[in-house]
Amino acid sequence: MALPDYLQDTAKDFGKQLTATTSVPIDTGTFTGRQFVAGEDPLQSQAINLATSGIGSYQPFLTAAQGAIGQQAASAGPQAFQNFMSPFQSQVIDTTLSEFDRQAAIGRQKTRDDAFASGAFGGGREGVQLAEYDAASDRNRAATLAQLQASGLADARAAAQQNFTNQGALAGQQFGLSNFQRGSMGQDVSALGNLGAFRQGLTSAQLQADAAANRAAAYEPIQRLDQYGAGLGKLAGFGSQAAPVGAAGVDPLTAGISNAVGLAGIFGKLYGSK
Numbered sequence: 001m002a003l004p005d006y007l008q009d010t011a012k013d014f015g016k017q018l019t020a021t022t023s024v025p026i027d028t029g030t031f032t033g034r035q036f037v038a039g040e041d042p043l044q045s046q047a048i049n050l051a052t053s054g055i056g057s058y059q060p061f062l063t064a065a066q067g068a069i070g071q072q073a074a075s076a077g078p079q080a081f082q083n084f085m086s087p088f089q090s091q092v093i094d095t096t097l098s099e100f101d102r103q104a105a106i107g108r109q110k111t112r113d114d115a116f117a118s119g120a121f122g123g124g125r126e127g128v129q130l131a132e133y134d135a136a137s138d139r140n141r142a143a144t145l146a147q148l149q150a151s152g153l154a155d156a157r158a159a160a161q162q163n164f165t166n167q168g169a170l171a172g173q174q175f176g177l178s179n180f181q182r183g184s185m186g187q188d189v190s191a192l193g194n195l196g197a198f199r200q201g202l203t204s205a206q207l208q209a210d211a212a213a214n215r216a217a218a219y220e221p222i223q224r225l226d227q228y229g230a231g232l233g234k235l236a237g238f239g240s241q242a243a244p245v246g247a248a249g250v251d252p253l254t255a256g257i258s259n260a261v262g263l264a265g266i267f268g269k270l271y272g273s274k
Helices: 005-022 042-053 059-074 080-084 089-117 124-236 252-270
Strands: none
Touching (some): 005 124, 059 124, 080 124
């Protein structure tokens, strides 16, 4: 069966277009390759840099906490108060006792003056009064010294206890800051990473859309010829078993080649006997 005369020019034109189109390789680089793979988003890079630079950033807080614990340990123990004794205590004691001795000397002189006024100067009565005065003065002096020493000791122990409490609080604070530093940095890294991944997904979708558009443009001539040839075949009464180029699940190149082979039958009819 030969082609009708009114279709022969059309078939020849189709053949020329088919030969011209299929002789030019399809540039798959316009819709495949790494240029259509979304790269690392700037926010993802920022998250990586933050995570990298932040490694160990909490260490100063841990070091400070350890130092506070060491200071706290120095405030513990039965002899810890010695580290908190006032360096001026000796001066305070010496000054206080010096004034006490001066006042005691004045009082002793007054006792002698009173004995002289009463006519007991130089006698046994004066001696007894002076002995009693000296004994009382010595007791008072010893009591004053003991009181000063006890006060200094109490102040040192209170200071040691306060330092123990303060250093413990400081250690807890530094540990808290360390945990906060790590937690807040982790949250920042996570937020940046999630936002970056979201933007990367958008970029990837745009690239895939561009690739699909380029792919469609690359196969458009074959698809057009496919439709042209299918219509010509129907007019010639041959029907069409060709798979539509661009149909879902059909590779355009495979479909185009298959259709070209099928349409080659038209040329057999074209150049066959009438």
